[in-house]
């Protein structure tokens with residue numbers, strides 16, 4: 001770990017794209033941190049540049065300005081340091097569920113003969129042992145996202161980046177997934193950067209939240225979420241929760257800047 005304890009640190013990231021003959025600023029001087037074993041959410045209006053930011057973190061593109069540090073080291077533009085979970089489960093359709101998991105394990109250094117047993121154990125642990133030999137298309141959307149999350153978890157990278165992973169699910173499945181994720185993550189704390197449009201989801205899951213402005217995205221505010229862990233599934237009923245939700249909503253609506 002770095003001296004100040006950040007697994008991921010973004011320092012003054014700016015990025016613009018050409019649209020026709022005009023240059024459009026998308027990210028404007030974004031700085032944020034994710035500590036080791038910390039769950040951090042990014043919340044912002046649609047089109048504010050959250051996916052663009054993930055591309056900078058993943059090293060797929062380089063920022064115009066600023067640096068991406070992992071564990072205190074400058075790794076700007078370097079790939080292979082994060083595991084990534086997109087909105088739609090990106091499982092290999094030609095591989096059975098268990099082989100999708102085995103692939104993730106083997107690709108990050110687990111021996112082939114151990115990967116088979118580990119994949120089976122993990123699928124049992126997340127109550128998906130019965131679909132281990134199925135192909136992904138047979139699974140419901142929620143099940144596919146469970147497998148997709150497990151795959152990201154087992155990649156053993158420094159930081160897990162989850163890009164609106166539950167956006168395509170119906171409300172009930174989504175609430176189930178949040179409880180499920182919370183339980184799994186609290187048992188095996190990893191550094192997570194989570195993008196969501198849902199204020200409730202960010203408040204239920206996170207240790208801290210960064211609220212982004214509309215494009216060009218800047219950090220409007222950083223909020224510490226004060227609820228104890230393990231977090232109770234009914235935390236959303238507390239007055240403090242309602243107050244924080246109102247606060248984030250106000251920030252998003254007004255685009256106000258300030259500090260807490």
Ligand SMILES: Nc1ncnc2c1ncn2[C@@H]1O[C@H](COP(=O)(O)OP(=O)(O)OP(=O)(O)O)[C@@H](O)[C@H]1O
Pocket residue numbers: 017018019026045046047048049050051052053215
């Ligand atoms: N390669 C590119 N070339 C030109 N413009 C781009 C490129 N990538 C992103 N943009 C622009 O940057 C802006 C932010 O896009 P981005 O997808 O990062 O937003 P977002 O916050 O993830 O959106 P949403 O919440 O809707 O998923 C958009 O206006 C988009 O058109």
